[in-house]
Amino acid sequence: MTTVTQTGKLPAERRGGFSKKLSGIIEPYLYVSPALVLIIAVMLMPLILGLSYAFRDIRILNPFSGGFVGTAHFEALISDQAFLGALANTAWWTFGSLLFQFGLGLILALLLNRQFLGRRMVQALVFLPWAVPTFLSGLNWAWMFNPVVGPLPHWMTSLGLMAEPFNILSDPDLAMWGPIIANIWFGIPFFAITMLAALQSIPKELYEAASIDGATTRQQFISITLPFLAPTIAITLMLRTIWIANFADLIVVMTNGGPADSTQIVASYIFTQAFRRLDFGYASAIAAVLLVLLLAYALSVIALRRAMTHADS
């Protein structure tokens, strides 16, 4: 035994010395350095650079801009009515889309989880809206809402929902529903597919045991399906909230934030500030605020989830 430990120890002792110790400490970092360099270059650098713009005056059309302005942009933001309106619109846009995407996606997943003829075909087709470029679907929906070329206003009039065909996208009170409806259509497949995958991982015997125990379909849904879906629901709702809040494409294509900023969300307001008014500094400041808000949201959801799983076990 002693001889074994002796021989095992010897090389380390022979190393000795300060430089040897130092190289021992540095060595592991050298191995991970390629990955670290990559992460710093593609993730950290742009983030820090972008955040730094928020504290500088960067206007493309003004060649004398570029100076450090401190927190001036943020002070301007507090009293910027357009920004505050965009914040409220973002909440409406995000949760309005999310609620329907999730609800309808879950229902669709439950339907697709049943056995029927041509199920695989339908499963593939359901994924289609997700595969259409958002720019194209935005244009499509904008046209569909247009009474000149689209059928929707005429259908709504026939159904008695509208007095006469008009474009809801040009009505400040209703305009937000246009992009929201397009976004619901676009986002349902995501929830349907993820929920379907989670549903299919639930062992069939549990439902059989429950049906023998006397549980109705509704009781089975509550005591088996929902608990199994809960982790997937939590993570997808969180991800989608962040994605939708940042998702300006449909709005920019369909309404461009109008009419009268009634559909302007923070993400589209950033786009407007940066690429229409070409004020990169101010746009960066808005982006920084959005980042902080979404980070706070994500952290609170993660904390909530952790609390729930702890209560679970």
Added chain:
Amino acid sequence: MASIQIANARKSYGAVDVLHGIDLNISDGEFIVLVGPSGCGKSTLLRMIAGLEDITSGDISIAGNVVNDLQPKDRDIAMVFQSYALYPHMSVAENMSYALTLRKTAKEKISDAISGVAEILGLTALLERRPKALSGGQRQRVAMGRAIVRKPQAFLFDEPLSNLDARLREQMRTEIRKLHHRLGATSVYVTHDQIEAMTMADRIVAMHDGIIQQVGSPVEIYDKPANIFVASFIGSPAMNFLKGSYEISDDNGAGVRLSDGALVPVLQAQNAQNNQAVTLGSRPEHISIVSDADNGLPAKVELIEPMGLSTLVHVTLAGKPIKIFTMDRPNYPVDSFIHIAFDMAKAHVFDTSSEQRLPPTTEPHSGHKD
């Protein structure tokens, strides 16, 4: 508790027939084991009794009532699944009380029932745990407890022990049997393990290809298998089979002439013709190793398999592998020749073409089929 009648029950999936007219009467309090290889239809039959599969035609009655069109919950049966099917998000107590809660049983009654059953199964300390915090054996017990708490008309078991290791399986086997004695509940137990079938059943139902091959007590099935399938499926190590032709000798004796010309004397079989193609069946424990060359057939030793309690000697006879069970500790070198003798009274003669057993003339006629 209740009896279960199955009358001409059939099951087809499209054009594929899985069960071809099953007839079976299970009496009140009986422990029936359905045994057979995978794909023989035993699980399907059990699921049809439970109401988890539709019945294509025929009738299944529980306690005299035809249940063909009843929902599983209305059949008053409990089922123990191979995967246990415990609700992972509920504690042990919640798992066991779920059925009672759904029936809106009074809270005190539920907790009385749970503590009583937990006591019987030794689960009292585990009631607040989640299934994932339990070992396989404990989960198995919870699944049993969930079934017992409801006091159903009948228990259905679908290979409940196959996910356990050998030692635990042996232990649970005994426990389930003791529990059955205690509760006296009608039980239908599905397994592919013939040892479980032998040790647990009041009556064994041997199934193959969607047809009941034989129904009988374990000893009856073991000693008087109806055909080659039952003879080969029940018993471990399995029965030895040798093809040959039936011969009646002048002195009213009989024998089976093997392919190498050797004659194995057997009891005269019913309805067996001279020179009929038959298969000789003999269990490993019914073949003995003899020192005397006159009374034995020469066989070549292939392998000696010590099993602790006993030893299994693998030999070749007439070009066919034969296993011999012995309580001795033989030490024959491989490739050496020994002499073996078949126990004439215990040897079986099967008709090679129909595979049915031809019982000896000394055995009274009896219908093996129930």
